[in-house]
Amino acid sequence: QRSRVGSTMAARFLAVVGVLGASAFMVKPPSAAPRPQTAAWSAPPLISELLETPCEAGDAKTVSAAVAELSKRTSSLLETADDVLPFAADDDQGAETWLLRFLASDVAKGATVDLSAAQEAVEASIAWRLGEGRAIVDAARESYQAATAGGPGTWNNDPVLATAPSSSKIAPFVDLAKLLTLRNARQDGLVYAIRAGEVDDQALMTAVTTDELADFFLYAKAVNERVCAALAAQTDRLSDVVTVNDLSGINLFGDASFRNALSSASKVGDRIFPGLAGPTVLLNLPPLVSSLVKIFTPLFPASVQKRLKFAKLDLASPETFLDRAAPARAAFLTDVDAILAS
Numbered sequence: 001q002r003s004r005v006g007s008t009m010a011a012r013f014l015a016v017v018g019v020l021g022a023s024a025f026m027v028k029p030p031s032a033a034p035r036p037q038t039a040a041w042s043a044p045p046l047i048s049e050l051l052e053t054p055c056e057a058g059d060a061k062t063v064s065a066a067v068a069e070l071s072k073r074t075s076s077l078l079e080t081a082d083d084v085l086p087f088a089a090d091d092d093q094g095a096e097t098w099l100l101r102f103l104a105s106d107v108a109k110g111a112t113v114d115l116s117a118a119q120e121a122v123e124a125s126i127a128w129r130l131g132e133g134r135a136i137v138d139a140a141r142e143s144y145q146a147a148t149a150g151g152p153g154t155w156n157n158d159p160v161l162a163t164a165p166s167s168s169k170i171a172p173f174v175d176l177a178k179l180l181t182l183r184n185a186r187q188d189g190l191v192y193a194i195r196a197g198e199v200d201d202q203a204l205m206t207a208v209t210t211d212e213l214a215d216f217f218l219y220a221k222a223v224n225e226r227v228c229a230a231l232a233a234q235t236d237r238l239s240d241v242v243t244v245n246d247l248s249g250i251n252l253f254g255d256a257s258f259r260n261a262l263s264s265a266s267k268v269g270d271r272i273f274p275g276l277a278g279p280t281v282l283l284n285l286p287p288l289v290s291s292l293v294k295i296f297t298p299l300f301p302a303s304v305q306k307r308l309k310f311a312k313l314d315l316a317s318p319e320t321f322l323d324r325a326a327p328a329r330a331a332f333l334t335d336v337d338a339i340l341a342s
Contacts (some may be wrong), residue, residue, distance in 0.1 A: 018020040029052045031053045043235045044189055044278070057113035063103065066113050069300050071098050073115070083127035086229035101275030104238060125272045127256075133272065136215060139163045140222030148230075164219050166212040181224065183206055184242065185333040188235040189278065191223055191242050197249030201258035210261045217265035218272075225273050234325065242280035244336060246313075247283040279307045281339055311339045 024223065035101075050063055057066035066234025071078070078085070078095065102118040129137045146159035161167055177200050182191045204213070228239040285293060293310060313335055 037173045044240055045104075047100065047232060047236050047238055050100065050104070050238065051096075053107060055107055055113050057103075057115050059286035060115075063100070063107055066115060067096055067099050067104055069115055070093065070102065070118050070122065073119045074099070074126075077123060077126055081126045081130055083141070084126070084134065094229060094233060097238070098229065100238065103277045111224075116190070121271070121274065125274075128268075128272050132167065132229060135220065136165065136219050137222050140164065142218055144223055144226040160223055165215040166208055167216075168206065169208045170213065170216050173200060173207070181220075181241075182329070183231075184334065185330070185337050186237075188231055188237040189239040189242065190227060190231075191244060191333060191336055192224065193246070194222075195246045195248070197247060197251070199258075201251075201255040205255045205257045210257045210264070213258070213261035214264040214268075217262065218269055221265070221273050223270045225276055228276060238275065241276055242278045242281065242336060242340070244281045244283065245287070246264075246283045247286065250286065255292045279309060279340055281311065281336060283311055283313050285310060309339050309342065311338075311342070 051067065053063045054061060055063050055066055057069065060066040060069050079089075082089035085095075085098060086259075087098060098123065099118075101115050102121050106113045106118075143160045143163040146163075147156050148154060150156065161171055163169070178195050180193065182193075183189070184191050208216075224241050228241065231237070231239040
């Protein structure tokens with residue numbers, strides 16, 4: 001009996017870990033509790049340096065040459081898809097950065113760059129954007145344009161939420177006490193956080209289908225892709241999204257269809273938006289889950305372990321956290337950097 005319960009909870013823990021990149025919720029701000037004293041987290045790589053990195057990719061001997069070859073192989077397809085991609089048709093630098101994301105994983109591992117596989121991935125991403133995912137990426141483009149209509153540095157989240165698929169059904173369950181995306185402390189990437197224990201998943205799944213919720217999460221990824229593309233152009237960093245999940249009060253025996261929606265969106269998103277998902281931080285695990293972490297984390301591949309961080313953080317109410325100038329917001333972002341650096 002105990003072993004069955006333990007294995008069930010472990011499976012649910014693994015499911016939570018596996019789908020965090022699909023969620024987009026807000027974490028409460030840190031209190032005045034002491035924060036980890038560690039070195040600053042290393043930023044995403046400089047694009048200019050990454051392009052100069054030596055690599056093996058057929059005749060290409062640098063990442064820049066590999067990206068150029070990938071661009072050549074996919075140029076006719078890219079020309080047909082400019083309105084569903086996160087850069088303008090005449091933005092050669094934006095196109096280069098977007099294609100770089102399809103190679104970055106191989107480059108980071110020091111592996112031979114598989115240009116054929118990258119070409120297939122680009123083709124699959126564009127096919128989804130022009131087909132099954134067309135409504136999602138069109139909505140993301142329109143809401144991003146509306147959110148930034150005030151000029152450089154401005155952001156109005158109202159049209160982003162209003163344009164989201166099934167927004168009227170989902171929004172009541174993911175208000176700003178649970179959902180918020182922030183720029184990181186360096187202003188070169190995003191922090192995408194969830195208060196999982198605050199989401200009434202059972203009530204939510206009576207109002208929405210699994211497919212509708214998965215589309216909602218994919219839309220959030222599509223919006224974040226455009227934000228990261230803009231940040232990359234401004235900072236020369238291959239901007240990504242760090243996911244932070246506060247598991248305080250989480251119900252490991254919650255609605256399975258909610259987890260299925262997260263899992264579906266995560267799997268599709270990793271294919272369609274490569275290089276977007278950064279590390280994952282899990283905060284305030286329940287005691288039994290913490291024990292399971294010690295048992296099961298060593299079983300993860302090294303690449304997964306490197307991208308997972310576990311920490312306890314005393315969090316306070318979210319109200320003051322919504323103010324960009326509030327010390328609580330800056331403190332939270334500093335906390336995230338410190339945890340990632342630990």
